[in-house]
């Protein structure tokens with residue numbers, strides 16, 4: 031059986047890729063065959079999609095980039111807008127098939143969402159529909175900054191309203207020390223009703239293997 035987790039965040043740029051890669055390392059350290067997936071990437075830089083490259087580098091098995099990243103959109107825009115600019119419609123069934131194909135070679139897949147949980151993907155579907163069609167437990171990355179309590183609680187509410195399991199959350203210090211960081215983390219521990227897998231400090235050059243050691247994957251529910 032393949033395990034998969036869907037990684038969402040309180041916003042874009044809050045550390046979903048960093049945490050996804052660290053989780054891949056953490057599971058790999060336990061001997062699992064792991065692979066990352068970024069169903070929809072928007073924003074090409076230097077002819078590549080950074081998240082996809084980072085996830086592939088943190089994976090222990092390889093797969094064609096078309097499966098790892100079925101939708102590679104060039105403009106750095108919200109997915110449905112970027113897709114429209116390229117006359118593409120994001121189709122969740124395509125992503126579902128790619129995920130199923132990856133399951134054949136990996137024991138565990140870390141699926142990184144795009145932006146925040148409810149980001150639209152096409153006229154009808156959003157990130158929640160994607161997590162739901164893949165039927166994955168969700169891990170929430172909270173970018174620690176002013177406003178994150180509201181963003182985290184709203185996201186948790188949306189995850190649970192989608193009837194998905196919020197399997198854990200990660201506190202990620204994306205900025206230099208946030209005032210009252212400890213109190214903010216405590217406030218979320220008291221309210222999110224799922225395990226805090228770890229706290230990642232603000233650290234520009236920390237090795238992913240060391241970040242992985244900060245995440246307690248045994249706490250995943």
Ligand SMILES: Nc1ncnc2c1ncn2[C@@H]1O[C@H](COP(=O)(O)OP(=O)(O)OP(=O)(O)O)[C@@H](O)[C@H]1O
Pocket residue numbers: 039041042043044045046047048049081144145202203204230231232233234
């Ligand atoms: N704890 C941290 N300390 C220092 N820098 C960090 C930390 N977490 C993330 N970053 C940096 O912040 C930037 C955004 O992180 P990341 O790309 O993981 O976010 P994301 O949520 O995946 O963004 P996107 O929505 O674009 O996929 C990256 O440059 C990353 O290296």
Ligand SMILES: [Mg+2]
Pocket residue numbers: 046047048081142
């Ligand atoms: Mg990312």
